[in-house]
Amino acid sequence: MVRIGIVGGTGYTGVELLRLLAAHPQARVETITSRSEEGVRVVDMYPNLRGHYDDLKFSVPDTAALGQCDVVFFATPHGVAHSLAAELLATGTRIIDLSADFRLSDAQLWSKWYGQPHGAPELLGEAVYGLPEVNRDAIRNARLIAVPGCYPTSVQLGLIPLLEKGLAQPDNLIADCKSGVSGAGRGTNLGSLFCEATESMKAYAVGGHRHLPEIRQGLQRAAGREVGLTFVPHLTPMIRGIHSTLYAQVPDRSVDLQQLFEERYANEPFVDVLPAGSHPETRSVRGANVCRLAVHRPQGGDLVVVLSVIDNLVKGASGQAIQNMNIALGLDERMGLELPALMP
Numbered sequence: 001m002v003r004i005g006i007v008g009g010t011g012y013t014g015v016e017l018l019r020l021l022a023a024h025p026q027a028r029v030e031t032i033t034s035r036s037e038e039g040v041r042v043v044d045m046y047p048n049l050r051g052h053y054d055d056l057k058f059s060v061p062d063t064a065a066l067g068q069c070d071v072v073f074f075a076t077p078h079g080v081a082h083s084l085a086a087e088l089l090a091t092g093t094r095i096i097d098l099s100a101d102f103r104l105s106d107a108q109l110w111s112k113w114y115g116q117p118h119g120a121p122e123l124l125g126e127a128v129y130g131l132p133e134v135n136r137d138a139i140r141n142a143r144l145i146a147v148p149g150c151y152p153t154s155v156q157l158g159l160i161p162l163l164e165k166g167l168a169q170p171d172n173l174i175a176d177c178k179s180g181v182s183g184a185g186r187g188t189n190l191g192s193l194f195c196e197a198t199e200s201m202k203a204y205a206v207g208g209h210r211h212l213p214e215i216r217q218g219l220q221r222a223a224g225r226e227v228g229l230t231f232v233p234h235l236t237p238m239i240r241g242i243h244s245t246l247y248a249q250v251p252d253r254s255v256d257l258q259q260l261f262e263e264r265y266a267n268e269p270f271v272d273v274l275p276a277g278s279h280p281e282t283r284s285v286r287g288a289n290v291c292r293l294a295v296h297r298p299q300g301g302d303l304v305v306v307l308s309v310i311d312n313l314v315k316g317a318s319g320q321a322i323q324n325m326n327i328a329l330g331l332d333e334r335m336g337l338e339l340p341a342l343m344p
């Protein structure tokens, strides 16, 4: 059994980790933290988990208890993993961080976008970016894994097949992305209130969102050169889901894009390339650890449109985190993650 700790267990990604780990045959959650709900039973806060975690209570973060675990997930705001990672790694515990603390390889770039000094630059050398479809070999045996952000997962999976082959012009890529409100987390936030977020839709952070450098870093690795990207996130009136509409100029019209995408992801258990002409829906991935993609070349022109959908809390966070754990520990990558989406 893999002994698991979760830091930040009351949040949306924390409870999603619990839901998914309940179906994982090798996982046992030993400790789960919350500073505000210390002593509260997990199932009293989350009755959907009754029968699974009846004896588990939230406790304040304690590195001694966390250090007893084989794997600790951080489902916390940025900066928390920075402060605890070195101490935990020294005990031999693996860290899988759902926050952005270790996603950017450049500490100065991180400071610029996150508005605070990087708290653990000395660990960046060993941090592995946990996008299995790109980095599987490095994830095996990794001790410190940075789980990609939700928008970055959907955008990278949609564009890398074109960039890896040098087919897309890299200077003017566009990612037009829509997110459900759970992407903003569970903390009180005016924009997430029912009256603010339903029956309405808005773009935000058009001038620059903190996922921009992360997406650019991943696309640049795929392209092997600098890329120019316009990324516009939107808040949409749904609870879960990200829908990314991606635009790239692909002047070589002789390429069979459907075949390219199908071949690129043929061996990927959690990327599903839909048949030509498809329009993936967010509800087709709700609750499932999968990215569904469709590639279009409207009117046969140079402009290619890729549609990419994920559940922000699953392939965009907690499911991908467990996928990383499985790979790092040498387990079957699909273990505990094969449930289909909830539909409707």
Ligand SMILES: NC(=O)C1=CN([C@@H]2O[C@H](COP(=O)(O)OP(=O)(O)OC[C@H]3O[C@@H](n4cnc5c(N)ncnc54)[C@H](OP(=O)(O)O)[C@@H]3O)[C@@H](O)[C@H]2O)C=CC1
Binding pocket: 007, 008, 009, 010, 011, 012, 013, 014, 033, 034, 035, 036, 037, 061, 074, 075, 076, 077, 078, 080, 098, 099, 100, 148, 149, 150, 182, 183, 184, 185, 186, 187, 312, 313, 316, 317
């Ligand atoms: N929501 C999403 O779709 C996605 C989120 N992420 C990232 O995952 C992380 C968690 O997100 P989400 O679950 O939405 O966040 P929430 O705001 O819903 O939950 C945050 C959790 O962290 C705990 N926490 C807050 N501050 C601290 C602290 N200083 N020390 C220890 N624990 C703390 C909170 O509990 P308490 O205050 O009681 O200790 C709570 O359990 C974030 O970094 C987020 O950006 C990544 C991809 C997608």
Ligand SMILES: CC(=O)N[C@@H](CCC(=O)OP(=O)(O)O)C(=O)O
Binding pocket: 098, 099, 100, 148, 149, 150, 151, 179, 180, 181, 182, 183, 184, 185, 211, 233, 235
């Ligand atoms: C809808 C919404 O507010 N989404 C969040 C991004 C989701 C998230 O938690 O960001 P990380 O993946 O980097 O941790 C935002 O735009 O800030």
